[in-house]
Amino acid sequence: MKIESINYTLAAAQSDTQRATKGAVQSVSAAGALNSTVNLSSMSALGESSGSDIDTAKVESIKAALRDGSYKIDSGNIADGMLSTARDLLQARSRI
DSSP states (O other): OOOOOOOOOHHHHHHHHHHHHHHHHHHHHHTTGGGOOOOOOOHHHHHHHTGGGSOHHHHHHHHHHHHHTOOOOOHHHHHHHHHHHHHHHHHHHHHO
């Protein structure tokens, strides 16, 4: 069985993407989107509202330890975490 090769250039891919995007925009316009509004927020504004999720004191202490060279990396803890993640992924895969 022979698999035929397809020469698909980047320009053709971009052209297809532009046509698909243009078609989608036209179909949305045609669907009566005159009464719709869209509000976009910057990512920085989104991050400000959930600032309590980050322990800034801990972040600053880690930065200081990195600067002065006193930060110690526990390679055993990292390895345990990686193995645990691998086990979880394998168990999730076997359930499927």
